[in-house]
Amino acid sequence: MEKSLLKMLKFQETTYDDYIAYLWKMSDEFQGYLSTTNQKLLFSMTFKVQTIPETTKPVPPVFNAGQFNKDAVAKLLGKVNVLITKPEKRKIQPMTAVTTQMKSTKKQLKQSKEKSDVKQTLSLSCSVTIILTKVRKYSVPDVENACHVSLEKPDRLWVSDLRGYLVQADLRGNLLLKINTKNGTIGYHTVTQNGGLIYSDIEKKVIYRITPDKKITELIKTGEWTPLTVHSTRINGDILVGMKTYKEAKVTRYIKAGKEIQNIQRDKKGQELYSDPHYITENFNGDICTSDYNKRAVVVANKSGQHRFSYKGQGSEFLPWGICTDVLGHILVCDKDNKSVHLLDQDGGFLSIILSALQGIKDPRGVCVDDENNLYVGQFDTNTVTVYKYLQ
Incomplete structure (x- = not known):
């Protein structure tokens, strides 16, 4: 779906680029007739400008939210249970000394x-x-x-x-x-x-x-x-x-x-x-x-x-x-x-x-x-x- 939308928008972009180039060309041609030698000719001429090309309005996708509840999420991901038990006491053992083989005076x-x-x-x-x-x-x-x-x-x-x-x-x-x-x-x-x-x-x-x-x-x-x-x-x-x-x-x-x-x-x-x-x-x-x-x-x-x-x-x-x-x-x-x-x-x-x-x-x-x-x-x-x- 994404590729088709991008392809459509790219095509429309090219169409409008071509039309803008056409308008610039017409503008240059019109500026040429504004010169002193061509003013009389200008009043006797009729300029026809192409209409703006039509394009298709893209239809965006619609997101439909799913239905869920806490039990469904817990079933999918699991949950943490706090146990009601008496914690055991533990005794911290003292650290043993670390020796080195280097000699110092x-x-x-x-x-x-x-x-x-x-x-x-x-x-x-x-x-x-x-x-x-x-x-x-x-x-x-x-x-x-x-x-x-x-x-x-x-x-x-x-x-x-x-x-x-x-x-x-x-x-x-x-x-x-x-x-x-x-x-x-x-x-x-x-x-x-x-x-x-x-x-x-x-x-x-x-x-x-x-x-x-x-x-x-x-x-x-x-x-x-x-x-x-x-x-x-x-x-x-x-x-x-x-x-x-x-x-x-x-x-x-x-x-x-x-x-x-x-x-x-x-x-x-x-x-x-x-x-x-x-x-x-x-x-x-x-x-x-x-x-x-x-x-x-x-x-x-x-x-x-x-x-x-x-x-x-x-x-x-x-x-x-x-x-x-x-x-x-x-x-x-x-x-x-x-x-x-x-x-x-x-x-x-x-x-x-x-x-x-x-x-x-x-x-x-x-x-x-x-x-x-x-x-x-x-x-x-x-x-x-x-x-x-x-x-x-």
């Missing part, structure tokens, strides 16, 4: 307690068991080492090496795309929410976007600032850029379209937060976590740009490199000096060294975590990326 536990007393921030790390298991290992083509790793899909990743080559490969070792950026060992690329890639060019001082269909377009020009490291946030897709000039450094936030909306540069006392931000990421609570080479620290600011803490390792030597966070808010950072990976809670409390030479890692430089708690680790001495399961 008395000093670290005291520091964590003091920090939780000052700031009511929930740390999820206390109830998590860390058991490191190697899942797989594979080689990345056309790179000498794996200084930075960005995971695009469960079966694809981007890896960059010391020479500045940026490659896209699948887990079977097939090369999909290769770009010569000349950037070196910094975290200068990041996968976006829609599956594309953003990377910086430190020579041209430009940030480029690679769409999923492999088109490269210019996204942001940073002027006099050299864009060292970039990160596309999971929360809203904003772009965080760590950059510097010859005398100062900062972290700038852009929206996805490339408009600048925030600059983070100094703490409340006016002191410079950054000196050489070469890796950057965002935690699940909005904290901006940056590995700063010259300050030899992980510098963490909240989403408003206020400095929260700086982590400087557990000994006299600590040089942060690749950095990432997981779904529980842990911060994972490579230590270039000690050739290891540190695991921190979201407040900067040290939890464990989860990767070192004991696990067969020689020189970890790049890390990232997927949605299934798999840790991808790139190393400086080889072009292989090793995957570990560490959250149970």
Whole structure:
């Protein structure tokens, strides 16, 4: 019925369109006779205009409401009966304590307690068991080492090496795309929410976007600032850029379209937060976590740009490199000096060294975590990326 009505109305629409076109034609012809040379001829002529074409008035369907009552509805759908019975008493069993296999010193536990007393921030790390298991290992083509790793899909990743080559490969070792950026060992690329890639060019001082269909377009020009490291946030897709000039450094936030909306540069006392931000990421609570080479620290600011803490390792030597966070808010950072990976809670409390030479890692430089708690680790001495399961 609906199709027949639409067909009738469409036919009538065409009829009226044709008639309107006919009237416009007649109008143009009449305007021509209004000229000075044709005025005498106009009075001796008779214009015949076609009548408006007839159309059929459609007959709309009529809705007839059905008859029903409560019993009929209850029979069709069922009903809820409230039982008149005395409720039983139940006993609440106390919760059992959850243990962790991570070892912490008395000093670290005291520091964590003091920090939780000052700031009511929930740390999820206390109830998590860390058991490191190697899942797989594979080689990345056309790179000498794996200084930075960005995971695009469960079966694809981007890896960059010391020479500045940026490659896209699948887990079977097939090369999909290769770009010569000349950037070196910094975290200068990041996968976006829609599956594309953003990377910086430190020579041209430009940030480029690679769409999923492999088109490269210019996204942001940073002027006099050299864009060292970039990160596309999971929360809203904003772009965080760590950059510097010859005398100062900062972290700038852009929206996805490339408009600048925030600059983070100094703490409340006016002191410079950054000196050489070469890796950057965002935690699940909005904290901006940056590995700063010259300050030899992980510098963490909240989403408003206020400095929260700086982590400087557990000994006299600590040089942060690749950095990432997981779904529980842990911060994972490579230590270039000690050739290891540190695991921190979201407040900067040290939890464990989860990767070192004991696990067969020689020189970890790049890390990232997927949605299934798999840790991808790139190393400086080889072009292989090793995957570990560490959250149970």
